Amino acid sequence: MVDGAPRRPPPSIEPPLSADAASRRQARRAAHRRLEARAEEHRRSFLRMVSHELRTPLNSILGFSELISAEIYGPLGAPEYKEYANLIRDSGQKLLSLANQVLEIARLESGTADLITRREPLDHILDDVLDGLAEEIRARPAKVVVEDQGALPDVMADPKGVRTALAALLSNAIIHGGDGGEVRIKAWRENSEVLIDILDQGPGVDPRDIPRLLRPFEQGENALIRRGEGAGLGLPLAFMLCRGMGGGLVLTPRPEGGLCAAIRLPAPAPVGAPC
Numbered sequence: 001m002v003d004g005a006p007r008r009p010p011p012s013i014e015p016p017l018s019a020d021a022a023s024r025r026q027a028r029r030a031a032h033r034r035l036e037a038r039a040e041e042h043r044r045s046f047l048r049m050v051s052h053e054l055r056t057p058l059n060s061i062l063g064f065s066e067l068i069s070a071e072i073y074g075p076l077g078a079p080e081y082k083e084y085a086n087l088i089r090d091s092g093q094k095l096l097s098l099a100n101q102v103l104e105i106a107r108l109e110s111g112t113a114d115l116i117t118r119r120e121p122l123d124h125i126l127d128d129v130l131d132g133l134a135e136e137i138r139a140r141p142a143k144v145v146v147e148d149q150g151a152l153p154d155v156m157a158d159p160k161g162v163r164t165a166l167a168a169l170l171s172n173a174i175i176h177g178g179d180g181g182e183v184r185i186k187a188w189r190e191n192s193e194v195l196i197d198i199l200d201q202g203p204g205v206d207p208r209d210i211p212r213l214l215r216p217f218e219q220g221e222n223a224l225i226r227r228g229e230g231a232g233l234g235l236p237l238a239f240m241l242c243r244g245m246g247g248g249l250v251l252t253p254r255p256e257g258g259l260c261a262a263i264r265l266p267a268p269a270p271v272g273a274p275c
Helices: 019-068 079-112 124-131 133-140 159-176 207-213 233-243
Strands: 118-120 143-146 153-159 182-190 193-199 250-252 259-266
Touching: 079 159, 079 233, 118 124, 118 133, 118 159, 124 133, 124 153, 124 159, 124 207, 124 250, 153 159, 153 259, 159 182, 159 193, 159 259, 207 250, 233 250, 233 259
Parallel strands: 143 182
Antiparallel strands: 118 153, 182 193, 193 259, 250 259
16 A cells, blocks of 8 residues: 555454344334335225316306206207307316226226226227217317228227227327327237337437326427316326237337337237137
């Protein structure tokens, strides 16, 4: 050692724990895990309770606002009243959709979603989903192209779950794909799986943000400039539903811009194959 150089302290060596100390540490860790599990269950119970409690008054708001808008009991007078009734109805529908998403996420996280898979034609699924998004597509406006439409493969999926997942992913692509942009859907069978790609032409996202986008209540753009009005539940819900149906979802930025949502779902067994 050179004279005057600072001396390094010798590495500290912790003495081995006694059996009692090791047992206490293990007990503390077990107690901490139990507290975390209890807190998580309380969170899920709270979400389920709030979602259920919201749906009853929201259904009344929707029903009465529709009655008022339709002028069932006579004209309202000033045209603004009808406009306000429509605004109440639209806002109520958004809140009801949010409550349903929160409830579904709570069920998926707790393992009580009861997804039942069966053979479903992907052409029929996409027809239903695009019909439900027709107003949103016109409002943007956006162009949705389904490659090989009419000859798409069947999938093994929960009927409601697969429609909810695809609707969430397509809505995200339409919103973030830019006004007048094109959303392209491709699907093909590969061995025992059906692969579905949803491609948009938006600005894309930073790859480091993708894990965050798959967590509930996260959003992909700065809150000051983002165009979507959602609570950040669509992508996590689609991810959980695909996984719950025995498949998966991967989000990947495209080199030419935009985002690719790559879905995997089980394919039905070929006709004549042993069960």
